[in-house]
Amino acid sequence: MDAIYSSEEILxxxxxxxxxxxxxxxxxxxxxxxxxxxxxPDLQNFKAITGKGxxxxxxxxxxxxxxxGYLRDEKIAIPEDAFSDAAETVVFLLVDxxxxxxxxxxxxxxxxxxxxxxxxxxxxIKVLMxxxxxxxxxxxxxxxxxxxxxxxxxxxxxxxxxxxxxQDEGEFVAMTGDGVNDAPALAQANVGxxxxxxxxxxxxxxxxxxxxxxxxxxxxxILFGKATYKKMIQNLIWATGYNVVAIPLAAxxxxxxxxxxxxxxxxxxxxxxxxxxxxxxxxxxxQINKR
Numbered sequence: 001m002d003a004i005y006s007s008e009e010i011l012x013x014x015x016x017x018x019x020x021x022x023x024x025x026x027x028x029x030x031x032x033x034x035x036x037x038x039x040x041p042d043l044q045n046f047k048a049i050t051g052k053g054x055x056x057x058x059x060x061x062x063x064x065x066x067x068x069g070y071l072r073d074e075k076i077a078i079p080e081d082a083f084s085d086a087a088e089t090v091v092f093l094l095v096d097x098x099x100x101x102x103x104x105x106x107x108x109x110x111x112x113x114x115x116x117x118x119x120x121x122x123x124x125i126k127v128l129m130x131x132x133x134x135x136x137x138x139x140x141x142x143x144x145x146x147x148x149x150x151x152x153x154x155x156x157x158x159x160x161x162x163x164x165x166x167q168d169e170g171e172f173v174a175m176t177g178d179g180v181n182d183a184p185a186l187a188q189a190n191v192g193x194x195x196x197x198x199x200x201x202x203x204x205x206x207x208x209x210x211x212x213x214x215x216x217x218x219x220x221x222i223l224f225g226k227a228t229y230k231k232m233i234q235n236l237i238w239a240t241g242y243n244v245v246a247i248p249l250a251a252x253x254x255x256x257x258x259x260x261x262x263x264x265x266x267x268x269x270x271x272x273x274x275x276x277x278x279x280x281x282x283x284x285x286x287q288i289n290k291r
Contacts, residue, residue: 006291008038010093010101016043016058017065025091028105051132051155051181065092068134069153071099089133109144112216119219123226126171130154130162130185159185176218177206186250193218231284235277237245242273 005013015033018026018145019040025258043056043063047281052073053066064070071078071092076099082090088104120127131138138152159177163185166173175182175189183205185191194206195213210217249259250266261269 005093005095005100007101008036009034010036010103012041013058013061013063013095013100014065014091014093014103015040017046017054017056017063020046021054024107025089025105028107029103051157060098062094066092066094067132067153068092070240083134083136089137107141109141110215114145116215116219117147119216121146123222125222128162128166130159130183156181156184160188163188174218174222178213193221226285231281235280238280239273239277246270246273247274 011029011033014029015234018029021027030040041058042084043058046054046056048062049066049070051067051105052070053064055062055064055066057063068078076094078092079099082092082104084108088106090104092102093100102178117127126148127145129138129142131141131150131152132154133141133152135152138150142150145187154162159175159182163173163175167188167190167205171177172191173189174190174191174193175185176193176195177183177186178195182194183291186194186205191208192206193208193210195210210221210223229276246261246266246269252260254260
């Protein structure tokens with residue numbers, strides 16, 4: 001690794017490529033650059049390296065910010081100390097094809113994520129993670145959250161393959177994502193859920209768009225769906241049972257026994273049935289508000 005590049009220079013060159021990206025890694029780098037008041041240089045000929053990183057010309061130098069997978073593909077040795085912390089995501093800076101340094105970003109796990117996973121497990125819902133992060137980071141996050149499984153160093157097209165494989169195994173798949181790379185998988189999933197703070201492409205592809213970037217909203221969404229379905233069944237059973245009894249009575253099935261249900265009373269009972277269904281549906285709102 002080229003030792004002439006300081007930490008500030010590594011951040012400065014990397015920020016040139018990441019300044020227009022909405023990726024969480026890019027956001028983290030730009031945040032640090034702004035905190036340190038580092039001037040972001042201009043760039044030319046920006047290109048995306050599909051699933052592996054980005055490249056551009058900065059100050060007449062070929063700059064690349066790439067994943068560990070790219071280094072392995074190019075047979076570039078990865079520094080032994082790059083993954084000293086399992087919870088960190090690491091990207092590497094290449095200058096004119098040579099490794100200049102790396103940036104390690106710690107992606108803090110939000111408390112809402114752990115709470116969402118807990119709700120999923122209580123409802124017998126499997127939770128899997130597909131990430132572009134390396135194996136060490138992916139395993140650390142999976143173990144901390146107690147996930148049912150994970151896929152590391154996943155390329156964009158592989159996310160679609162993962163969804164298809166799960167569907168072939170008979171699973172009903174709900175996919176959550178926020179980036180351009182997630183769009184094909186969101187379209188393939190039985191239910192695509194886009195995070196509102198993500199890209200327009202992901203939002204346009206998904207079936208559901210979450211306004212906030214709160215993982216617990218996904219759990220609440222599923223609970224809301226289950227509660228709604230339960231209310232539908234309750235109302236259907238009530239309405240069917242009510243009509244099975246009330247319609248024959250209104251038709252005079254007990255006329256020979258001297259029981260006659262007059263039109264006025266029948267209308268009252270019919271209205272009562274509708275009111276009961278409406279009240280039961282309103283109880284759903286109270287259940288949601290409690291959460």
